[in-house]
Amino acid sequence: MHREEVVEGSPGGGARFAPGDAALVAPEGLDEMLAALARLGYETSGPTVRGGAVVPGPVASIEDLPAGWHDEQSPGRYRLEHGEDGSLFSWAVGPGSFKPELFPPVHELWQARRDGEGRVEFVAGRGSSRSKKRAFFGARPCELAALSVLDRVLVDCATPDPFYEGVRRGAVLVVAECGAPASTCFCTSMGGGPEAVAGFDLALTELTDGDHRFLVRVGSALGAEVLTLVTTRPVTAADVAAREAVTERARSAMDGRFDAAGLAELLAGNIEHPRWQEVSERCLACGNCTLVCPTCFCSDVRDTTDLSGTVHRTRSWASCFDRDHSYLHGGPVRVSVASRYRQWLTHKLSSWWDQFGTSGCVGCGRCITWCPVGIDMRAEAAAVCSPASPARHDRLAQPEPRRPTGADVPAGAEEKEALP
Amino acid sequence: MSTTRPSLAVFKFTSCDGCQLSLLDCEDELLELARAVRIAKFAQMSRALVEGPYDIALVEGSVTTARDAERVKEIRASSRQLVTIGACASAGGIQALRNFVPAGSYTGVVYAHPEYISSLATSTPISSHVDVDFELHGCPIDRHQLLEVITALLAGRRPVVRGYSVCQECKARGTVCLLVARGTACMGPVTRAGCGGLCPAVGRGCFGCFGPADTVNTGSLAARLRRDGMQARDVARLFKTFNAAAPEFRVQSAAEEAAGEEGRG
Ligand code: SF4
Ligand code: SF4
Ligand code: SF4
Numbered sequence: 001m002h003r004e005e006v007v008e009g010s011p012g013g014g015a016r017f018a019p020g021d022a023a024l025v026a027p028e029g030l031d032e033m034l035a036a037l038a039r040l041g042y043e044t045s046g047p048t049v050r051g052g053a054v055v056p057g058p059v060a061s062i063e064d065l066p067a068g069w070h071d072e073q074s075p076g077r078y079r080l081e082h083g084e085d086g087s088l089f090s091w092a093v094g095p096g097s098f099k100p101e102l103f104p105p106v107h108e109l110w111q112a113r114r115d116g117e118g119r120v121e122f123v124a125g126r127g128s129s130r131s132k133k134r135a136f137f138g139a140r141p142c143e144l145a146a147l148s149v150l151d152r153v154l155v156d157c158a159t160p161d162p163f164y165e166g167v168r169r170g171a172v173l174v175v176a177e178c179g180a181p182a183s184t185c186f187c188t189s190m191g192g193g194p195e196a197v198a199g200f201d202l203a204l205t206e207l208t209d210g211d212h213r214f215l216v217r218v219g220s221a222l223g224a225e226v227l228t229l230v231t232t233r234p235v236t237a238a239d240v241a242a243r244e245a246v247t248e249r250a251r252s253a254m255d256g257r258f259d260a261a262g263l264a265e266l267l268a269g270n271i272e273h274p275r276w277q278e279v280s281e282r283c284l285a286c287g288n289c290t291l292v293c294p295t296c297f298c299s300d301v302r303d304t305t306d307l308s309g310t311v312h313r314t315r316s317w318a319s320c321f322d323r324d325h326s327y328l329h330g331g332p333v334r335v336s337v338a339s340r341y342r343q344w345l346t347h348k349l350s351s352w353w354d355q356f357g358t359s360g361c362v363g364c365g366r367c368i369t370w371c372p373v374g375i376d377m378r379a380e381a382a383a384v385c386s387p388a389s390p391a392r393h394d395r396l397a398q399p400e401p402r403r404p405t406g407a408d409v410p411a412g413a414e415e416k417e418a419l420p
Numbered sequence: 421m422s423t424t425r426p427s428l429a430v431f432k433f434t435s436c437d438g439c440q441l442s443l444l445d446c447e448d449e450l451l452e453l454a455r456a457v458r459i460a461k462f463a464q465m466s467r468a469l470v471e472g473p474y475d476i477a478l479v480e481g482s483v484t485t486a487r488d489a490e491r492v493k494e495i496r497a498s499s500r501q502l503v504t505i506g507a508c509a510s511a512g513g514i515q516a517l518r519n520f521v522p523a524g525s526y527t528g529v530v531y532a533h534p535e536y537i538s539s540l541a542t543s544t545p546i547s548s549h550v551d552v553d554f555e556l557h558g559c560p561i562d563r564h565q566l567l568e569v570i571t572a573l574l575a576g577r578r579p580v581v582r583g584y585s586v587c588q589e590c591k592a593r594g595t596v597c598l599l600v601a602r603g604t605a606c607m608g609p610v611t612r613a614g615c616g617g618l619c620p621a622v623g624r625g626c627f628g629c630f631g632p633a634d635t636v637n638t639g640s641l642a643a644r645l646r647r648d649g650m651q652a653r654d655v656a657r658l659f660k661t662f663n664a665a666a667p668e669f670r671v672q673s674a675a676e677e678a679a680g681e682e683g684r685g
Contacts, residue, residue, distance in 0.1 A: 055594065283637065285635040286610075288591065324583065
């Protein structure tokens with residue numbers, strides 16, 4: 001992927017790079033990199049420790065990065081521990097992704113009011129004022145994969161989301177390849193992996209054998225421009241081998257964790273499987289899984305008025321676990337939690353292919369760790385698709401039952417409704 | 421416009437007054453509100469009293485006396501839209517703990533002269549007595565939600581007040597989950613949003629002030645808390661606070677207490 005030509009060492013930067021080049025950078029070089037991004041006018045978000053987890057936050061220097069922090073993740077559980085090693089990227093993704101930067105949780109789209117003559121006047125909403133020049137520093141390869149999934153949904157469509165597209169086009173992506181996946185990570189099963197392959201400006205691999213250093217690969221002209229401002233030294237064959245050892249170790253730790261082959265068809269053919277009912281007895285319908293997912297894009301657009309008569313149109317994150325998410329005339333369509341869980345899982349792993357030509361899941365594992373009751377979607381998908389539970393197509397062609405039209409759903413109606 | 425302003429009246433039953441105080445708490449919007457509605461009855465703000473009927477009645481507090489039960493019917497009859505505000509009016513409040521014990525058990529503990537007290541055996545929400553147009557939850561309610569409900573009623577639209585879980589507010593504001601990252605007991609997954617995820621944002625598990633969300637699975641949350649080592653009687657206590665008598669919470673606290681007595685907690 002990178003030319004292994006020797007680039008002269010360049011204290012304080014100055015060496016010339018092109019996409020495909022690689023160089024070695026000391027930890028202090030990352031400080032120069034962050035300073036260079038700031039100098040080029042980028043607002044940088046990167047990994048920080050807050051609230052007991054690694055989450056994206058403003059980073060200005062390596063002091064802000066999670067030095068020595070290691071995570072331990074399992075379904076419904078996350079803990080951080082501090083070691084003495086000083087490594088900066090020995091953790092897997094936490095609950096936050098870069099999604100909120102491009103697709104904010106609450107976004108006022110526009111306001112409208114009547115002027116003195118009764119004419120309606122529209123003005124831009126308050127949601128769109130932040131600078132669109134962002135740098136996403138230390139993004140994991142699965143973040144990159146998630147952004148390319150979101151691109152298909154929010155940009156490659158009839159009505160692209162201008163805010164998302166604006167931030168996305170202007171963003172610098174500095175990827176940190178993975179050396180320490182969590183037990184919940186399964187990107188290799190979803191077509192990804194611990195290596196950054198494409199779509200980045202710079203890709204870092206942290207090397208901790210011998211001296212602490214970073215192998216930096218250049219993915220774009222912009223990345224080359226940034227790296228030009230950083231002190232580098234040439235990459236040796238030993239560094240290349242060390243990088244391969246890091247990502248290979250990560251890959252083999254994850255391999256075989258989840259068998260996604262044929263899943264899309266198997267799930268679609270098992271929509272009446274009893275497991276949906278069983279998982280709904282554990283599922284809280286709290287929506288955490290969808291909101292931590294870096295590819296979930298559902299939103300809800302509502303108009304409100306204020307006391308002065310101004311109308312506000314606001315887009316907010318929504319979840320298929322909300323009762324009101326499937327509200328149509330007369331009431332919600334997906335009344336039972338079983339039907340909502342099924343919607344979530346089959347959309348991620350099956351119908352997303354039909355809709356967008358990709359999987360809706362990149363295997364980041366967030367929905368597994370951050371489910372308060374530790375529901376592991378890999379186990380649920382496997383149970384629904386296991387050969388021991390044959391596919392049942394009997395009701396496949398029938399539409400979801402609709403609630404009768406009329407007033408709102410009476411209290412307690414949920415209990416009476418059979419799946420779905 | 422001023423002559424046709426809709427009228428707003430505030431009524432109180434058994435409660436602490438905190439919810440109606442939220443109306444005064446709307447400091448920035450209060451003048452604008454007073455221009456949009458005629459405040460016909462609001463004892464915390466003015467002695468002036470305009471007789472009904474009223475366009476919008478905000479009702480705080482639960483029904484705990486025979487007189488309350490009569491008065492709530494009179495209020496209903498003289499109000500076009502009746503909105504209950506707070507956990508007391510919408511679920512019976514903390515005082516509904518009396519519903520769990522034989523009548524009069526707490527009176528002797530609380531009052532020096534229980535013989536002066538004449539009250540019903542239960543504390544019940546307004547909706548147990550009359551039809552209610554909108555229930556605004558919370559202990560106390562959120563003032564932004566209160567303004568939203570009043571504004572929506574004035575505009576003739578449906579209030580944007582969501583019934584999903586507090587967890588969704590944590591995620592929207594970027595709070596790292598206390599339950600997952602620290603093992604802190606939290607009622608958020610079964611509690612209605614509205615506070616903005618206030619307590620988890622400052623490191624305290626959700627108390628459940630806003631009562632049950634639209635869809636809840638209290639049994640699964642309770643099972644997780646017990647797996648983390650919480651005693652069943654302590655889990656029961658989580659469900660027995662300001663919304664103890666809300667049906668979904670009442671069922672779970674009873675189940676936990678039964679489990680505790682069997683000794684499996
Ligand atoms: S479905 Fe789960 S594992 Fe897949 S991308 Fe979303 S959060 Fe990550
Ligand atoms: S699967 Fe887990 S996180 Fe998702 S709605 Fe159910 S309980 Fe919540
Ligand atoms: S802290 Fe509580 S309310 Fe917030 S996400 Fe976690 S369980 Fe839900």
